[in-house]
Amino acid sequence: MTTNRLISILIPIISVILGLIAGAIIMLISGHNPIEGYAALWNGAFGDQYTLGETIRRTTPYIFTGLAVAFAFRSGLFNIGAEGQVMVGWLAAVWVGLAVDAPMYIHLPLALITAAAAGAVWGFVPGLLKAKLGVHEVIVTIMMNYIALYSMNAIIRNVLTEKKTTTAEIHGSASLASEWLQSITYFSRMHYGILIALFAAIIMWFIIQRTSIGYELKAVGFNRHASKYAGMNVSKNIILSMVIAGAFAGLGGAMEGLGTYGTVSVMSGFTNLGFDGIAVALLGGNNAFGVVLAAILFGALKEGAGQMPTGAGVPTELVDIIIALIILFVASSYIIRWALLRFKKEGK
Amino acid sequence: MIEILQSIIPTALFYSAPLIFTALGGVFSERSGVVNIGLEGLMVMGAFVGIVFNLAFADVLGAWTPWISIIIAIIIGALFSIIHAVASVSFRANQVVSGVAINFLALGIGVFLTKQWYGKGQTDMVSEPFYTTNIPLLSDIPIIGPMFFKSMYLTSYLAIILAFIAWYILYKTPFGLRLRAVGEHPMAADTNGISVYKMRYIAVIISGGLGGLGGSVFALTIASNFSQSTIVGQGFMALAAVIFGKWHPLGAMGAALFFGFAQSLSVVSASIPFLADVPQVFLLIAPYVLTILALAGFIGRADAPRANGEPYIKGTR
Numbered sequence: 001m002t003t004n005r006l007i008s009i010l011i012p013i014i015s016v017i018l019g020l021i022a023g024a025i026i027m028l029i030s031g032h033n034p035i036e037g038y039a040a041l042w043n044g045a046f047g048d049q050y051t052l053g054e055t056i057r058r059t060t061p062y063i064f065t066g067l068a069v070a071f072a073f074r075s076g077l078f079n080i081g082a083e084g085q086v087m088v089g090w091l092a093a094v095w096v097g098l099a100v101d102a103p104m105y106i107h108l109p110l111a112l113i114t115a116a117a118a119g120a121v122w123g124f125v126p127g128l129l130k131a132k133l134g135v136h137e138v139i140v141t142i143m144m145n146y147i148a149l150y151s152m153n154a155i156i157r158n159v160l161t162e163k164k165t166t167t168a169e170i171h172g173s174a175s176l177a178s179e180w181l182q183s184i185t186y187f188s189r190m191h192y193g194i195l196i197a198l199f200a201a202i203i204m205w206f207i208i209q210r211t212s213i214g215y216e217l218k219a220v221g222f223n224r225h226a227s228k229y230a231g232m233n234v235s236k237n238i239i240l241s242m243v244i245a246g247a248f249a250g251l252g253g254a255m256e257g258l259g260t261y262g263t264v265s266v267m268s269g270f271t272n273l274g275f276d277g278i279a280v281a282l283l284g285g286n287n288a289f290g291v292v293l294a295a296i297l298f299g300a301l302k303e304g305a306g307q308m309p310t311g312a313g314v315p316t317e318l319v320d321i322i323i324a325l326i327i328l329f330v331a332s333s334y335i336i337r338w339a340l341l342r343f344k345k346e347g348k
Numbered sequence: 349m350i351e352i353l354q355s356i357i358p359t360a361l362f363y364s365a366p367l368i369f370t371a372l373g374g375v376f377s378e379r380s381g382v383v384n385i386g387l388e389g390l391m392v393m394g395a396f397v398g399i400v401f402n403l404a405f406a407d408v409l410g411a412w413t414p415w416i417s418i419i420i421a422i423i424i425g426a427l428f429s430i431i432h433a434v435a436s437v438s439f440r441a442n443q444v445v446s447g448v449a450i451n452f453l454a455l456g457i458g459v460f461l462t463k464q465w466y467g468k469g470q471t472d473m474v475s476e477p478f479y480t481t482n483i484p485l486l487s488d489i490p491i492i493g494p495m496f497f498k499s500m501y502l503t504s505y506l507a508i509i510l511a512f513i514a515w516y517i518l519y520k521t522p523f524g525l526r527l528r529a530v531g532e533h534p535m536a537a538d539t540n541g542i543s544v545y546k547m548r549y550i551a552v553i554i555s556g557g558l559g560g561l562g563g564s565v566f567a568l569t570i571a572s573n574f575s576q577s578t579i580v581g582q583g584f585m586a587l588a589a590v591i592f593g594k595w596h597p598l599g600a601m602g603a604a605l606f607f608g609f610a611q612s613l614s615v616v617s618a619s620i621p622f623l624a625d626v627p628q629v630f631l632l633i634a635p636y637v638l639t640i641l642a643l644a645g646f647i648g649r650a651d652a653p654r655a656n657g658e659p660y661i662k663g664t665r
Contacts, residue, residue: 026460078444080385080448125640133643135640136652139591139639139643140643144636146584147633147636147637150629151633154627269580275448279452282445315460317463318456320459323456324449324450324451324453325449327445327449327452328431328446328449331439331442332435332446334440334441
């Protein structure tokens with residue numbers, strides 16, 4: 001048992017190290033200096049207060065999308081739809097931020113709740129179809145992503161603005177931005193969202209580990225038939241899981257809408273926050289604490305990547321390759337586990 | 349009405365060809381029991397290779413360039429898909445996760461190398477893309493001629509022919525029977541002496557080749573260059589076509605044609621009287637909404653191959 005636990009902690013760490021080594025090899029082959037490259041990456045992520053603030057800013061939505069994927073994973077569901085849930089949450093948050101006029105203690109919570117509700121609705125549809133008709137949630141969530149993308153663009157163009165591509169700035173009373181946080185980080189776009197994100201992680205941990213709802217959700221994830229036999233309502237739990245997951249992702253969108261940008265724009269493609277959330281959840285072992293750590297890693301990698309072209313002449317996409325490889329390594333954990341056990345046996 | 353069809357059908361065929369190729373790849377992979385969310389990434393790879401090869405060899409190969417480009421894209425796509433095969437067949441990775449990784453990896457590599465080789469985020473436009481042709485004699489037939497044989501891409505015909513070939517291979521040959529058996533009940537297949545791993549490797553590699561073909565055809569007919577945003581969702585669309593077509597090559601072709609048709613509607617709608625008033629967003633989301641409805645059983649139940657998505661572990665029950 002203890003070795004198993006140790007191995008499940010080791011696997012993500014080994015995967016990250018392997019990913020970084022592979023990145024170094026790619027830099028060597030393509031004629032860059034890996035030490036310079038990674039130094040630039042480090043400076044781009046943690047070099048000064050500004051980059052540190054931006055790294056935290058980037059980490060915030062990753063925590064939410066990571067939680068959204070991880071939460072659904074716990075009940076055996078694969079939520080590829082975090083992407084669409086982020087978009088509807090973003091749109092809903094900005095919509096409330098623009099349309100409502102209220103004091104902050106009403107306006108901000110209202111915007112956040114609306115964003116969570118929008119994401120929840122986007123999670124409800126695949127959950128319902130999965131629970132009642134057995135439709136695979138992967139396909140439905142992919143389709144929901146596109147429906148979100150095109151609908152959002154149409155709403156921005158035709159409802160929120162008059163044929164413009166970006167909405168007006170939300171009212172200050174719905175904004176998460178903080179002059180104080182900006183001033184201590186050389187005017188980065190860091191905002192209060194990080195606190196909400198950490199709080200959400202605690203909530204996920206609490207629901208999963210300390211409530212009977214969480215117990216049922218996990219039970220359904222382990223064995224659907226046994227849970228049913230034990231008298232649990234499997235359909236209800238599947239739907240609930242997707243709804244909560246969607247709400248997390250919707251809040252992730254609200255972080256961008258209310259915190260980072262204060263607006264929402266027409267998008268030509270996906271934000272990738274949701275897809276990256278899959279990687280975050282996997283690396284974090286679908287555990288709330290792990291998700292936070294993985295989100296920090298990804299936030300730092302993505303933010304630091306911005307420094308790599310100027311600092312070492314390495315294209316930023318190197319980080320995408322590294323992330324893809326990390327996911328592949330984590331996914332192939334069977335072989336790492338096998339190698340670790342083999343190694344251990346031989347050591348004896 | 350005829351004039352409308354004459355403008356819609358060639359556009360629909362033009363948009364659906366890449367989807368048909370890729371969806372056929374998806375059918376092969378999923379029929380063998382390997383979920384392939386990585387179709388998008390395989391298309392990205394195909395588009396990247398097709399464009400880069402075309403740019404590099406256009407001077408030497410002349411008019412043959414696009415054809416040789418797509419062959420190279422098939423080969424590289426097939427090789428690239430081996431990563432997915434190794435992870436999901438040998439290493440028992442979660443196939444969906446591995447597919448997601450393939451998507452990230454392909455885009456990462458494509459854009460990384462584009463910046464490395466061309467020093468900017470997108471390549472130049474290719475000088476030798478595919479051009480439309482009129483089929484001799486057939487295009488002179490009244491009504492049908494302009495609809496199906498005038499200013500068409502040869503790749504559209506290739507896609508349709510390939511769908512029938514795929515159907516023949518999957519349903520009329522021993523190889524196809526084995527491939528499907530591996531996807532339905534791997535243990536039974538194994539007991540009968542079929543190598544589950546070998547069949548799944550072959551199926552994934554075929555899907556890689558077809559995905560590469562789809563991506564390169566998209567790049568050389570529609571996009572004409574490669575950048576971050578060349579392939580945005582066509583692979584997922586092809587995946588939807590696989591499911592909409594009930595994992596059948598001809599069904600997938602039909603679904604891809606329908607999606608192509610829906611896409612062409614949103615392109616040519618402005619010139620069609622009764623569609624001009626429909627907000628474009630409805631035409632844009634139509635393929636996705638219809639797929640969900642189809643899955644929900646309103647257009648007949650779709651059953652996946654039974655062992656789809658499950659790694660096969662020899663000796664377990």
